[in-house]
Amino acid sequence: MTERSIVPREAGAEKRRLILAAAVRVFARDGYHTSRVGDIAEEAGIAHGLLYHYFSSKEEVLETVFRDNWRELLGLIRRVEESDEPADEQLRGIAKILLRSWRNDPDLVTVMVREVARSPHLQGQVEEIREGFASIQRVIERGQAQGVLRADVDARLASWIFYGGLEELLTGWVLGQLPDGDEEVARAERTIIDVVCGGLTARDTVPA
Amino acid sequence: MTERSIVPREAGAEKRRLILAAAVRVFARDGYHTSRVGDIAEEAGIAHGLLYHYFSSKEEVLETVFRDNWRELLGLIRRVEESDEPADEQLRGIAKILLRSWRNDPDLVTVMVREVARSPHLQGQVEEIREGFASIQRVIERGQAQGVLRADVDARLASWIFYGGLEELLTGWVLGQLPDGDEEVARAERTIIDVVCGGLTARDTVPA
Amino acid sequence: MTERSIVPREAGAEKRRLILAAAVRVFARDGYHTSRVGDIAEEAGIAHGLLYHYFSSKEEVLETVFRDNWRELLGLIRRVEESDEPADEQLRGIAKILLRSWRNDPDLVTVMVREVARSPHLQGQVEEIREGFASIQRVIERGQAQGVLRADVDARLASWIFYGGLEELLTGWVLGQLPDGDEEVARAERTIIDVVCGGLTARDTVPA
Amino acid sequence: MTERSIVPREAGAEKRRLILAAAVRVFARDGYHTSRVGDIAEEAGIAHGLLYHYFSSKEEVLETVFRDNWRELLGLIRRVEESDEPADEQLRGIAKILLRSWRNDPDLVTVMVREVARSPHLQGQVEEIREGFASIQRVIERGQAQGVLRADVDARLASWIFYGGLEELLTGWVLGQLPDGDEEVARAERTIIDVVCGGLTARDTVPA
DNA sequence: AATGAATGAGCATTCATTCAT
DNA sequence: GATGAATGAATGCTCATTCAT
Numbered sequence: 001m002t003e004r005s006i007v008p009r010e011a012g013a014e015k016r017r018l019i020l021a022a023a024v025r026v027f028a029r030d031g032y033h034t035s036r037v038g039d040i041a042e043e044a045g046i047a048h049g050l051l052y053h054y055f056s057s058k059e060e061v062l063e064t065v066f067r068d069n070w071r072e073l074l075g076l077i078r079r080v081e082e083s084d085e086p087a088d089e090q091l092r093g094i095a096k097i098l099l100r101s102w103r104n105d106p107d108l109v110t111v112m113v114r115e116v117a118r119s120p121h122l123q124g125q126v127e128e129i130r131e132g133f134a135s136i137q138r139v140i141e142r143g144q145a146q147g148v149l150r151a152d153v154d155a156r157l158a159s160w161i162f163y164g165g166l167e168e169l170l171t172g173w174v175l176g177q178l179p180d181g182d183e184e185v186a187r188a189e190r191t192i193i194d195v196v197c198g199g200l201t202a203r204d205t206v207p208a
Numbered sequence: 209m210t211e212r213s214i215v216p217r218e219a220g221a222e223k224r225r226l227i228l229a230a231a232v233r234v235f236a237r238d239g240y241h242t243s244r245v246g247d248i249a250e251e252a253g254i255a256h257g258l259l260y261h262y263f264s265s266k267e268e269v270l271e272t273v274f275r276d277n278w279r280e281l282l283g284l285i286r287r288v289e290e291s292d293e294p295a296d297e298q299l300r301g302i303a304k305i306l307l308r309s310w311r312n313d314p315d316l317v318t319v320m321v322r323e324v325a326r327s328p329h330l331q332g333q334v335e336e337i338r339e340g341f342a343s344i345q346r347v348i349e350r351g352q353a354q355g356v357l358r359a360d361v362d363a364r365l366a367s368w369i370f371y372g373g374l375e376e377l378l379t380g381w382v383l384g385q386l387p388d389g390d391e392e393v394a395r396a397e398r399t400i401i402d403v404v405c406g407g408l409t410a411r412d413t414v415p416a
Numbered sequence: 417m418t419e420r421s422i423v424p425r426e427a428g429a430e431k432r433r434l435i436l437a438a439a440v441r442v443f444a445r446d447g448y449h450t451s452r453v454g455d456i457a458e459e460a461g462i463a464h465g466l467l468y469h470y471f472s473s474k475e476e477v478l479e480t481v482f483r484d485n486w487r488e489l490l491g492l493i494r495r496v497e498e499s500d501e502p503a504d505e506q507l508r509g510i511a512k513i514l515l516r517s518w519r520n521d522p523d524l525v526t527v528m529v530r531e532v533a534r535s536p537h538l539q540g541q542v543e544e545i546r547e548g549f550a551s552i553q554r555v556i557e558r559g560q561a562q563g564v565l566r567a568d569v570d571a572r573l574a575s576w577i578f579y580g581g582l583e584e585l586l587t588g589w590v591l592g593q594l595p596d597g598d599e600e601v602a603r604a605e606r607t608i609i610d611v612v613c614g615g616l617t618a619r620d621t622v623p624a
Numbered sequence: 625m626t627e628r629s630i631v632p633r634e635a636g637a638e639k640r641r642l643i644l645a646a647a648v649r650v651f652a653r654d655g656y657h658t659s660r661v662g663d664i665a666e667e668a669g670i671a672h673g674l675l676y677h678y679f680s681s682k683e684e685v686l687e688t689v690f691r692d693n694w695r696e697l698l699g700l701i702r703r704v705e706e707s708d709e710p711a712d713e714q715l716r717g718i719a720k721i722l723l724r725s726w727r728n729d730p731d732l733v734t735v736m737v738r739e740v741a742r743s744p745h746l747q748g749q750v751e752e753i754r755e756g757f758a759s760i761q762r763v764i765e766r767g768q769a770q771g772v773l774r775a776d777v778d779a780r781l782a783s784w785i786f787y788g789g790l791e792e793l794l795t796g797w798v799l800g801q802l803p804d805g806d807e808e809v810a811r812a813e814r815t816i817i818d819v820v821c822g823g824l825t826a827r828d829t830v831p832a
Numbered sequence: 833a834a835t836g837a838a839t840g841a842g843c844a845t846t847c848a849t850t851c852a853t
Numbered sequence: 854g855a856t857g858a859a860t861g862a863a864t865g866c867t868c869a870t871t872c873a874t
Contacts (some may be wrong), residue, residue, distance in 0.1 A: 012837085018290075033241050037865060043241075047839045053871070088409060126383065133385075140408070157377065157399040158408065160386065164376020165369035172368050175334065177341075193364040194358075199297060199407020200348070201368060202301045202358045220854090245848060254855045257850080266848065428858085437779045449657050453786060453844060461745020463860045465846080474844070504825060542799065549801075556824070566818075566826045572814040573793065578804065580792020587741075588784050591750065593757075607781040610774075616764070616782065617712060620743035636833090661869060671835045673871080682869065 016054045019044045020068070028107035032062055032115045063124065066116045069108055070128055073097060075136050087143025088197045093198065094136060095189050098166045102173050103185055110174045117167060130205045133159050149197075158196075165192050224262045227252045228276070231269045231302045236315035240270055240323045271332065274324045277316055278336055281305060285343045295351025296405045299370065302344060304399050307372045310381050311393055325375060341367050359404075364402075373400050432470045435460045436484070440475045445521035448478055448531045479540065482532045485524055486544055489513060493551045503559025504613045506580065510552060511605050514582045518589050519601055526590045529583065549575050565613075574612075581608050628636045640678045646693070647685045650694045652731035656686055656739045675814055687748065690740045692750055697721060701759050710820045711767025715786065718760060719813050726797050727809055734798045741791060757783050773821075782820075789816050 022044035026035045037058050041048035055061045080093035102109045116125070136159040143149035169188050172178030178188075230252035234243045245266050249256035263269045288301035310317045324333070344367040351357035377396050380386030386396075438460035442451045453474050471477045496509035518535035520524045532541070552575040559565035585604050588594030594604075646668035651661045661682050664674035679685045701816075704717035726733045740749070761783040767773035793812050796802030 015837090036405050036863090048865090049840060049867080050838055053837065058865070091408075124386070130385065143408070147410055149408045150406070153402050153408065154395060154399050156387070157396055158403050160376045160380050161373035162398055163373040164374070164379070166309070166372070168368045168372020168375065169365065171372070177334070177338065178336070178368065187362060188365055191362050192369055194361050195366055195369050195407070196403055196406050197409045198358070199350070199405050199409070200299075200357045200361065201405045201407070202355055223854090256848090257857060258855055259847070261854070370845085425701040445728050452842085464844090465861060466859055468845070469858065475861090482706055497735020506826075542801070546801065559824070561778050563826055565824045566822070569818050569824065570811060570815050571811055573802070574819050576792045577789035577816055578820050580790070580795070582788070584784045584791065585781065587788070593750070593754065594781070594784065603778060604781055608785055610777050611782050611785050611820055611823070613823050613825045614774070615766070615819070615821050615825070616715075616773045616777065617821045617823070639833090660867085672835055672869095673836060676870070677833070 012054075015046075015050075018064055019051055020061065020087075021182070024065055024105075024107050024111055027062065027065070027115060028110040032111075041202075044142060045086055063117060065108075066125060069112065070125070070132070073101065074128070074132055077132060081135050081139055087146065087148045089137055089194065090139045090143075091197065092189065092193045094139070095166060095192050098184050099169060099189055099192075102170055103182060104203050106173070109170055113167065113171050129139065133163060136162055147163070162192075162196050165196065223254075227254070227259060227262055228269065230275055231318055232313075232315050235273070235323060236318040240319075253342055270323060271320075273315055273316070273319060274333060275336065277320065278333070278340070281309065282336070282340055285340060289343050295347055295354065295356045296401065298314070298351075299344075299405065300397065300401045302347070303400050305334045307377060307385075307393050307397055307400075310378055311390060314381070317378055320374065321379050321382050326355060326415075341371060344370055362375065370400075370404050373404065426472075431462075431466075435462070435470055436477065436481055440521075440523050440527055443478065443481070443531060444526040448527075458459050464551055478527075478531060480528060481524075481545045482541060484542065485528065486541070486548070489517065490544070490548055490551070493548060497551050497555055503555055503562065504609065506555045506559075507552075507613065508605065508609045510578075511582060511608050512557070515585060515601050515605055515608075517596060522589070525586055529587050549579060552557055552578055578608075578612050581612065587604055636678075638807060639670075643670070643675060644689055648689055648729075648731045648735055651686065651689070652734040653738060654733075656735075660806060686689065686735075686739060689732070689735060690749060691752065694749070694756070697725065698752070698756055698759070705759050705763055711763055711770065711772045711819065714763045714767075715760075715821065716813065716817045718786075719790055719816050723793060723809050723812055723816075726794055726803055730797070733794055736797050737791065737798050738748065757787060760786055786820050788791070789820065 004149045019040065023035075023040045025042050026039050029035075030039065035058075037051060038063065040058075041051050044051075051061070055064065065201045080090050080097070083090065083093070085093065129178075133156075137155050140149060140155040140158050144151040144153075144155060160197055169178065169192065173180055178184070227248065231248045232245075234247050235253050237243075238247065243266075245259060246256045247271065248266075252259075259269070263272065264280040285302055285306045288298050288305070291298065291301070293301065323335050341364075347359055348361075348363040348366050348370075352361075353362060377386065377400065381388055386392070400409050429615050437458065439451075439456045442455050442459050445451075446455065451474075452468060454464045456477065460467075466479070471480065492513045493510055496506050496513070499506065499509070501509065519559040549572075553571050554602075556574050556578075560567040560569075560571060567585060585594065585608065591594055592601070639750065641819050642663065647659075647664045650663050653659075654663065659682075659761065661675060662672045665675050668675075677786050700721045701718055704714050704721065704820070707714065707717070711719065747811075757780075761779050764773060764779040764786075768775040768777075768779060793802065793816065798803055804807070
């Protein structure tokens with residue numbers, strides 16, 4: 001429970017985490033390209049050379065930040081996928097996971113949204129990202145098979161649209177363009193489900 | 209009529225465009241950070257020093273690429289906004305504009321999606337981006353006011369979700385993760401409207 | 417004749433030579449590994465970045481120093497080889513060339529002896545070095561064929577021995593272990609020919 | 625008799641030798657400058673920190689490699705010098721010692737030829753090297769005094785030339801430029817004595 | 833003795849930007 | 854306008870060495 005209980009082997013993993021956490025803060029503050037290895041080390045309270053005992057390069061630090069976190073999100077998403085809730089509730093669950101990550105760790109979301117959702121850095125990770133989309137797609141397909149969701153829509157495209165909507169909401173917060181707060185996050189959750197499941201089109205409310 | 213008829217002032221603008229086009233190709237191929245000013249110059253067939261007669265910095269080139277193009281898109285979006293079509297048709301129009309830009313100029317979309325939709329570079333452009341969202345938001349609000357779209361949804365959040373869905377579809381093509389082709393783009397258009405307007409939820413087919 | 421007469425194209429070659437000359441001085445003073453690129457630039461009176469307009473790396477500078485000079489020596493040696501002097505006189509000519517280079521440019525000889533006559537750096541140059549030995553070997557073989565030199569000695573090994581003797585004399589001067597001066601160099605020339613051609617063994621002077 | 629019988633003090637010396645042997649292999653393979661302390665430690669099967677219990681620096685390792693070996697060679701050379709053989713036989717003995725060291729320990733010779741026979745590292749060892757040359761010089765001088773060797777040659781220069789020839793032969797093997805093998809080494813021995821003692825010049829064989 | 837985490841000086845190289853011609 | 858030589862700030866990374874354990 002105390003620091004002293006950490007056995008040597010864990011100490012290495014611990015320091016690794018320390019560096020990753022520092023990197024997230026620095027990347028969130030300055031952006032990956034602008035951040036210097038020395039900044040990360042300073043934020044972590046270590047000599048910059050030590051960073052290279054744990055990571056082979058600055059880029060590997062970013063990749064690790066992404067991979068570790070995406071893996072965790074993926075695990076949560078899969079748990080939702082494997083639940084026996086109806087598809088629309090599963091989508092709501094997935095939205096919850098992603099949107100709430102903003103409140104849990106804004107710096108981390110900032111890095112994920114800014115640096116990873118794109119180009120050069122994600123080259124090696126495309127496969128892992130794809131799994132997230134695949135999970136959403138399966139949820140939709142199952143919903144269609146069970147008649148909960150309409151079947152005349154391309155599930156794959158729909159999964160990209162759904163994910164894109166979520167990511168854009170996160171981006172809105174990251175950029176300070178959308179109002180922040182627990183209440184706002186809850187509203188965003190409701191809204192994306194309202195939009196994606198219910199649709200924006202007004203229905204003629206059937207009169208009594 | 210011939211090139212020689214171009215008056216000097218236009219010649220400058222022409223070379224400017226030449227450089228911007230080259231920059232788009234290079235940024236699309238290598239990414240902004242990896243691209244060197246010399247690469248752009250080489251692609252444009254000029255000496256690298258000359259680039260600084262037309263732009264004050266490498267970053268200004270990127271900003272110009274973004275601004276010029278975003279402004280054009282904005283103009284198109286506004287024309288849709290000002291049309292007297294119903295809101296859902298206006299949204300379809302906006303989707304068409306954005307999604308078809310992929311087929312028109314994949315390199316440009318690649319750069320917009322990868323380099324600009326986020327982080328440090330768009331600092332100064334946030335205002336211009338905001339206008340795009342505002343346009344979409346107004347379309348939705350008008351649709352709600354006219355009873356075409358349901359009014360119990362936050363129009364601002366909905367506009368972000370809609371835009372996010374569009375951008376993610378573009379990203380899918382940029383990353384080579386979604387099947388490409390005119391047909392596919394048309395399907396994506398239909399799908400995003402189906403999803404965002406109609407909603408994914410299955411409706412009880414009206415009984416006879 | 418004046419500096420102003422140097423045309424632009426030659427200016428580049430001129431600066432190249434300037435850098436090489438500075439590098440020779442610095443390498444001779446501090447050794448290749450200890451020398452920093454900045455030292456060479458400073459010695460040449462240029463910004464260190466400029467060095468990379470002319471050479472791709474610090475190592476290429478060393479290689480060029482070696483190659484340029486070795487090529488020159490090779491040319492001189494070949495001229496001797498192609499002369500119609502007897503073999504022993506040709507060997508004397510070769511000794512002259514190599515030993516006098518010490519007086520001509522001690523820094524250059526220092527670099528050649530210290531940094532190049534060995535290991536990692538000469539990897540790519542082995543072929544060029546080999547040509548020097550080959551030239552000496554041919555001189556010896558021709559001498560043997562013409563009966564000027566004894567034929568019961570392996571010409572290849574003899575060429576290495578001869579060259580080694582010369583290089584060691586240069587090394588002695590480089591290390592400050594052998595007395596220096598024009599007179600000393602002349603004596604060294606005589607000595608190596610005395611030893612290698614005449615042999616150390618005392619002959620019974622033929623009685624009258 | 626067993627390893628366990630080695631008393632502690634000897635154990636230390638043993639490990640020291642282990643490190644030196646590893647260093648020779650690594651230096652021979654990668655060159656001194658390219659080799660890292662960690663490489664030596666890994667080759668020796670120890671933690672790199674431990675190396676500093678036995679040596680004060682990486683350079684001291686190289687110096688020790690040189691000194692230990694040179695001392696041994698020096699001892700052998702002196703034994704030859706102190707023998708009562710004629711001078712030319714003594715020179716042959718010295719040649720044997722140096723040339724055969726190639727077959728005994730090619731890695732060691734590689735290091736000696738590449739890293740030590742020159743420059744920065746030998747600064748402190750010049751004195752010890754000088755003794756080797758002095759020994760050869762004394763052999764020659766004694767040969768001259770006894771009338772076995774011609775007296776009209778500078779013994780000091782001759783000793784450098786002789787040593788240079790030997791070193792160059794070793795270099796030829798190190799660089800893979802001269803054919804290797806016991807037979808070849810024996811021929812080299814003969815050749816250097818033929819050349820240095822007999823001389824390359826053809827003699828008119830006195831008819832009976 | 834032994835380990836290997838930690839330190840930090842040191843350095844080659846890159847590249848955006850300037851400017852003389 | 855056009856060129857490309859020249860500048861020099863900036864930085865990722867290496868690795869010899871130290872030292873707590």
